[in-house]
Amino acid sequence: MxxxxxxxxxxxxxxxxxxxxxxxxxxxxxxxxxxxxxxxxxxxxxxxxxxxxxxxxxxxxSRGARLPPLVVDDEQAIAIALSLQTAPASVTGMGDATRRALNSIRELLPPHLSRRLATFSVEQMENAWELAPPQVDPGLVAQLSAAAQERELVRFTYRSIEVDEADGCEVLAEPHRLVVWSGRWYMVAYDQRGCSWHAYRLDRIEQPAPTGWRFAQRDVPEGDITRFVQSQPDRGDTSDTWPCWGTVLMECPVALVAKWAPGAASCEAIDERITRIRMGAWSWSALIGFLVTFDCRFTVESPPELAEAARRVMGRIDVDIPRADASASGGKPTP
Known part of the structure; x- marks a missing residue:
């Protein structure tokens, strides 16, 4: 006790x-x-x-020059093992570092916990539906995280998918929080020049530089950082991975489409109820399968192969629904 x-x-x-x-x-x-x-x-x-x-x-x-052996309970030991083995693979060079960290922690644990920690071996597998997340530099993560903690303005060049890859725009931003969603790193920040909030993809941030200027804390739009990031139409992914790409007009608000669309999709609000979505998949039928999950009408803009796939999929659906009065006639539809 x-x-x-x-x-x-x-x-x-x-x-x-x-x-x-x-x-x-x-x-x-x-x-x-x-x-x-x-x-x-x-x-x-x-x-x-x-x-x-x-x-x-x-x-x-206090932090001493030499600490005694690490003391954790069984649940904490399990949490350490699982956290290190399932750490996001989107940070460059972290694979070997996480393995070394796990081995170092094992050396500090009592023998019975070290043995139990060794029993937890987890292998991560790729999801064929999700695009592999782009790699980000751990130094960039540390720099932006520190700027957010210290409320220091950061200047950087940002390459948006809406402009040519060789170009970029200079941003002076107030970093608020780093967020990881579907393996992709975002910095939620307020753009001082544009007077607007953005979720910047870290793999598209270049030449970050501290300014030494401090800023006052602001409230995140909607008061919910998760909802804000999920509602951003521009996910920041390029369209050069999937073999099949298509563009569709959906009768669904952009905030809802952006929230549930895969990481590589890009969304554009046409008006309050119509959204243009561009996304990819491993087959045209897979694209149609995703689109019908929204339970709304949609119109294929391009390419023709996607429209033909929609016709094929609908042709394979054969539903025979009995009339409502079938139960009154012994289970057989009445003529």
Whole structure:
């Protein structure tokens, strides 16, 4: 019981920078006096826990030059193993680094947890429906993440799929948050020159440079960062991977189409109820199969092969639906 509580206390100190004695006592369900004894036990084990006295005193786990062996419970060990083995493959050079990190953590664990960690071996498989996510540089991720944390303006060149690949536009943005969706990295930021919010694809950001200028916090549109990113029509993917590509006009609002369309699709709002979507798949029939999931009317703009596939698919659907009064005649439709 004492060992479990000490482990939980260590987890709390690792998860939050500072804790009051009363706060720790409330979380652990013990008295402040018991917390002080448990703190002393951690110190005896070699963990550098500092404390300040007085009404506003707090406990803090300091960073020492040498820390004792890593202490985690069984659930945390499983979480570490699964998280490292299923880490996004879209960051350049992270495959070997995650394997080395997992091996390093195993060396710090007690023998029984190290053995259990070794039993979790996960192999990731590609989904044939989804385009492989583009690679992003870990240095860029770190730079933009730090800028968002410090609220520092960033200047960069952005290559949109709406302009020629060789061109790009200069952006002065307030980075708010990094988001990963379907393996693709986005930076949600406010464009100061355009006075508008955008979800910028990290693989299309070039020559990022800090400015040293700070900005005030803003509220994300709709108050929901997930909804904002999913509603962006421009996903940022190019159309050079799938063998079959088509363009369709759908009688469905662009926000709904963009939310559920695959990562490589691009959407354009024609008006409030009509959306033009361009997307690809491994076959023309697969494209039709996706489009009918929206349960709305659509018109094929191009190419002719997609229109012909739609006619073939409809020709293969043969539904014989009994009339409503069939049950009254012994299960047979009445003439």
């Amino acid at each position: 004492i060992a479990n509580r000490t482990l939980e206390l260590l987890s709390l100190l690792q998860a939050q920078k500072e804790w009051t004695g009363d706060g720790l006592a409330e979380r652990l369900g013990v008295s402040p006096r018991t917390v002080r004894r448990d703190i002393n036990r951690l110190r005896e084990l070699g963990y550098p826990v500092t404390a300040t006295k007085g009404p506003s005193g707090y406990y803090r786990l």
